[in-house]
Amino acid sequence: MVTIQVDESVCNGHGLCQVMSPAVYEVNPDTAKNEAGRFEVSAALRPAALNGANACPERAITVLE
Ligand code: SF4
Numbered sequence: 001m002v003t004i005q006v007d008e009s010v011c012n013g014h015g016l017c018q019v020m021s022p023a024v025y026e027v028n029p030d031t032a033k034n035e036a037g038r039f040e041v042s043a044a045l046r047p048a049a050l051n052g053a054n055a056c057p058e059r060a061i062t063v064l065e
Contacts, residue, residue: 001040003064004049008035010060017061021045021052025061034060 004024013032017025024045027034041049046063053061 002043002046002049003038003040004036004053005038005062005064006034006036007060007062008033008037010058011035011056012058012060014057016055016057017052020055021048024049025052 006025011033013027015027015032017034018027024041025034026036049063053063
């Protein structure tokens with residue numbers, strides 16, 4: 001498993017994480033903010049998780065080992 005941390009206080013609602021990696025990230029349709037907090041995905045989704053994190057202009061997403 002891969003642990004992902006989304007810092008809601010930094011998220012600015014661009015929605016790019018979901019655009020890049022919809023299998024990993026989902027934003028609130030009303031605010032476009034990622035409110036996922038800390039969660040886990042399967043190791044197979046690690047590349048997608050990193051793609052979404054790298055696309056975030058606010059650097060709100062951290063993919064932990
Ligand atoms: S790309 Fe970053 S700033 Fe935009 S919704 Fe996702 S976490 Fe928030």
